[in-house]
Amino acid sequence: MSDITFIRAESVTTEPRLVRGAVIGTVLVLIAILLFAPLIAVFAEALSRGWAAAVASLGAPDARSAIRLTMIVAAIAVPLNAVFGIAAAWAITKFDFRGKAFLITLIDLPFSVSPVVAGLALVLLFGANSSLGAWFIAHDVRIVFAFPGIVLATMFVTFPFVARELIPVMIEQGRAEEEAALTLGASGWRAFLTVTLPNIRWALLYGVLLCNARAMGEFGAVAVISGKIRGETTTMPIMIEMLYNEYLSVAAFSLAAVLALLALVTLTLKSLLEWRHADVLAATRRH
Numbered sequence: 001m002s003d004i005t006f007i008r009a010e011s012v013t014t015e016p017r018l019v020r021g022a023v024i025g026t027v028l029v030l031i032a033i034l035l036f037a038p039l040i041a042v043f044a045e046a047l048s049r050g051w052a053a054a055v056a057s058l059g060a061p062d063a064r065s066a067i068r069l070t071m072i073v074a075a076i077a078v079p080l081n082a083v084f085g086i087a088a089a090w091a092i093t094k095f096d097f098r099g100k101a102f103l104i105t106l107i108d109l110p111f112s113v114s115p116v117v118a119g120l121a122l123v124l125l126f127g128a129n130s131s132l133g134a135w136f137i138a139h140d141v142r143i144v145f146a147f148p149g150i151v152l153a154t155m156f157v158t159f160p161f162v163a164r165e166l167i168p169v170m171i172e173q174g175r176a177e178e179e180a181a182l183t184l185g186a187s188g189w190r191a192f193l194t195v196t197l198p199n200i201r202w203a204l205l206y207g208v209l210l211c212n213a214r215a216m217g218e219f220g221a222v223a224v225i226s227g228k229i230r231g232e233t234t235t236m237p238i239m240i241e242m243l244y245n246e247y248l249s250v251a252a253f254s255l256a257a258v259l260a261l262l263a264l265v266t267l268t269l270k271s272l273l274e275w276r277h278a279d280v281l282a283a284t285r286r287h
Contacts, residue, residue, distance in 0.1 A: 042260055045253040057251035058258065065231045066239035067258065069150070073235065074215040077154040081211050082204065085162025090196070093170035094178065107163050115157050119224025122153055145227035150235065153221035158211045165207030166200055173199050206273055213266040217259065 015023075046054050057063060088107055092100055110118065126133045126143040136143055143149045177199070181191040197204075219237040226233035234242065236259050243252035 039260060042253055042256050045249060046257040048253075049250050053250050054254040054257070057248075057254045060251065062231050062234070062239060063251065063255055066234050066236045066255065069147075069234070070216055070236040073147075073150055073154050074212055076151050077158060077215050078208060078212045081155055081159050082162050082208055084159065085166055085207060085211075086200075086204070088163045089166035089170050089200075090192075092167055094175055104167075107160050110157050110160050115153075115218065115220030116224055118156050119153050119221035122149060122156070122221070122225050126152075144225055145229060145233060147233070149225040150222050150233060153225045154215050154218055157218050157221050158214045161211040161214065162204065162207035165203045165210070169200055169203040170196075202273065206270065209266055209270050209273070213263060216262055 058067075088103070091097075092103060123144050124130060126136065126149065128134060128137055128144075133144065141148075143152070177195045178191050181195050182188070186194070217237060218235075219241075222235055223238055223241075226235070226238065228234055228238055228242065230242070236255055240252050240256050240259070243249075243255065
C-alpha cells in the first residue's frame with residue numbers, strides 16, 4: 001500500500017474567525033443601510049395610502065407625461081449611443097492612426113465632467129445668446145428647454161458606456177478573424193456582420209443595459225437644459241423632485257418606485273448576462 005500524506009487545508013486568510021465574521025457582518029449591514037433600506041422606504045411610502053392612491057397618482061397627466069418622455073428619450077439615445085459606441089470601438093481597435101489616445105480621452109470625458117456642467121455647456125452652445133442657437137431659433141428649431149436638448153444631454157452623459165464595454169473585448173479578440181474574412185473576399189460590412197458583431201454581441205448588450213439605466217435615471221444635465229417645463233420637458237427624475245418639493249409624497253414616491261423597478265429589471269438582466277457569459281465579459285474587467 002502506498003503511503004498517503006494528508007495535508008491539512010489552510011485558510012487563505014490568517015485572521016481569526018471572529019474578525020472575519022465582524023468584517024462580513026459590517027459589509028452586510030452597510031449594504032442593507034445603503035441599498036435595501038432606501039428601496040424599502042420608497043415602496044413603503046408609495047403604498048402608505050394604499051394601492052389605489054399610488055396607481056391614481058401614476059395616472060395623473062404629469063406623471064404619464066414624465067414616464068412617456070423618459071421612455072422616448074431612452075429609446076432614442078440608447079440606440080444612437082450603441083451605434084456610436086460600435087463605430088468608436090471599431091476605429092480604436094481595428095485601425096492605427098494618430099490621435100487614438102486623444103479619441104479615447106474624449107470618450108471618457110463624460111465620466112469626468114459633472115452632468116450639471118455638461119447641461120450648462122449645451123445651454124451656452126445652443127442658447128439664444130449663441131450664434132448657433134440663434135440660427136436654430138431663426139429656423140424655428142428649439143433645442144434648449146425642448147425635447148432635442150434633453151436627448152442631446154442624455155446622449156452626452158451616456159456615451160461612454162457602450163464604447164467602454166466594447167473596446168476591451170475587441171482588443172482581446174484582435175484583428176485576425178476580420179483579416180481572414182477580408183482575405184476570403186468578404187466586404188467590410190459583411191465581415192462586421194458575420195465576424196465582429198457575433199463576437200461582441202454580449203458585451204454590446206451589457207453596455208446597452210448600462211447605458212439604458214443611466215439614460216432613464218439622468219438628472220443633472222437634463223435638469224439644466226430642460227427648463228423643467230411641467231408636462232413638456234420633465235422626465236421621471238425631474239418630476240419626482242418637483243412632486244416632492246410640492247409635498248406630494250405619495251405621487252413622488254410612486255413615480256420613484258416605478259423608476260426603481262425599471263432599475264431593478266435592468267440590474268436583473270445585467271446579472272443574468274454576467275452569469276451566463278462571464279468568460280466573454282471578463283475581458284472588460286482585465287482592461
